[in-house]
Amino acid sequence: MLFWNDTALQAIRAARPGPPMCARSLAIMNTAMYNAWSAYDPQAMSTQHGAATRRPSAEHNRRNRFAAISHAAHAVLLDQFPSQKTLFDAQLLALGLDTTPVDASPGSARSVGAVAAAACIRDGHGDGANQLSLLTASGRAYADYTGYQPRNPGAIALQATARERIPFPGNWQPLTYLDSGGAATTPEFLAACLPRVKPFALTSAAQFRPGPPAAFGSAEFNDQARQLLTIQASMGETEKAIADYWADGPSSELPPGHWILLARFVSERDVHDDDIDVKMYFALANALADAAIAAWDAKICYDSARPISAIRYLMNAETVISYSPLGPAAGLGPVSGAAWLPYQPLTFITPPFAEHVSGHSCFSAAAAEVLKLYTGSDRFGAVATIRARSLKIDPKLPSMEIALRWPTFSDAAAEAGQSRLYGGIHFEKGNTAGLSLGRQVGAAAFAKAERYWSGS
Known part of the structure; x- marks a missing residue:
């Protein structure tokens, strides 16, 4: 369990999804692992199959549980982060398990893990998150399909914002800033759907x-x-x-x-x-x-x-004590309230939601x-x-x-x-x-x- 959760976090750090997508991926993987494990427990019920996938008590051993859990985790991670297949295959091999397509034996621990993963993956594809971009034409995973639009125009984070650029002061506003790669970015409202x-x-x-x-x-x-x-x-x-x-x-x-x-x-x-x-x-x-x-x-x-x-x-018309466009590392000082900055990295000044x-x-x-x-x-x-x-x-x-x-x-x-x-x-x-x-x-x-x- 610790091994596969550590692997998932490694993938998340590399993929850089938003927090909701991170939580969803972790839930799908851990549910698949739980369902695979439940096949070898005398009372636990699968979220997908109830008791239907429970294996005979003679098979309830650590080796089978370990193999089923691992194959379930591997399959879900491949679905959630397909570009990191090399990492996931290496992790499975490090445990002494095979990465070739699952065999046809329905009673094997490997098959149990594959069945558990497939059901969770199928549910995830239809859960409304738009992971596969089937609900939009953009081709972007998790793209919004609700039609959300911000009421305020965007603001440049490292420049003063005139009041007329915030016509709805109680509502969210997109921000433009330079990301860690030095590119100007104006993120849309993350995960509006x-x-x-x-x-x-x-x-x-x-x-x-x-x-x-x-x-x-x-x-x-x-x-x-x-x-x-x-x-x-x-x-x-x-x-x-x-x-x-x-x-x-x-x-x-x-x-x-x-x-x-x-x-x-x-x-x-x-x-x-x-x-x-x-x-x-x-x-x-x-x-x-x-x-x-x-x-x-x-x-x-x-x-x-x-x-x-x-x-x-x-x-907007006041002088406040805050950070300059040089960022928090340059220390506090008097700045225009129209240019106030939070204690955040200049490459991610405020989350986009x-x-x-x-x-x-x-x-x-x-x-x-x-x-x-x-x-x-x-x-x-x-x-x-x-x-x-x-x-x-x-x-x-x-x-x-x-x-x-x-x-x-x-x-x-x-x-x-x-x-x-x-x-x-x-x-x-x-x-x-x-x-x-x-x-x-x-x-x-x-x-x-x-x-x-x-x-x-």
Whole structure:
């Protein structure tokens, strides 16, 4: 289980999908692995076939489970990331397993894994995510087919934005900036079709939809913008380290993958075997996928402004303390409010989708809820060591090593959510609403996953 999740994260870092696509891929793979494993368990039910694929008890052994799980993971990864076939084949061979087409023997562990994967892949192709671009003519995987259009015109991130370029200050605005390759890019709203994707445990994408963000023109809208200015001006090295650690931007494992990594700590702490891990990752990955659907439902529903647009509109004629176009590494100083920048890399200044709710907060709370329920305790105990002068956003920081400690899963989720305020990309209400939404999603996903493995 750990091996294939590590392989999936390696593929995600190379492929650079968005967080929702990352969560979906992890859920499909871990569901296929769980279904393959369930064939060798006396009570667990497959999500696709119930008890129909259960093998005779004489075949219920570690060797068969291992082979079935591995072949299922390999097949799903080939479907999700076809350009990385060389990596996946090498991983399968490293386990002593064959990469040639599956044999015709229906009772082999290899066939069990192939059947489990094929069913999950088939469902994924029709789940509404548009993975194969069958719903659009663009040929781009996951392309939007809902007709979403931003209400605001685009803005150039490293130039001051005139108020007339933000005609709808409460709504999302596309940004143009130079990516890590030096090319100008203006990303469209990522995964606008996600609320139409079939969830795992939710009755609908809107089942737990939170209330709206602060309305433009209200005191709350103005206050939340001022709060971020205060936070940015007072951040110390620890706050900056937290923002950097939880950033999970392009070329990383992204927020959903981050929690897959944290679950490895739990597995090692509690000395799990594959029989324990397969259930934990099945529940966790599906909670993360449902968290994406629920969070994006709110993002599309409210289409809310990111701090960079709201602050530039509200403080347009003011001088504020922020970062210049040289970025956070150059330090804070007086700048026009129309040019305010968050504590983010200049190559990824703000994620390309609406603010409310925070996806990171929702992912984190959902994951924390699952891990708490699965282990029977909120106790975590993980520590992340931030080496001196290792931050991606400001490489000269921290001046000395910093340890981030999370006594509980809830502490880790809360810090992940707070990191988005430190980073200047979410408001407090978007964070707290995201955390609340994630807890509800996590509880629902765990309850459904538990019913599967208990056979009830």
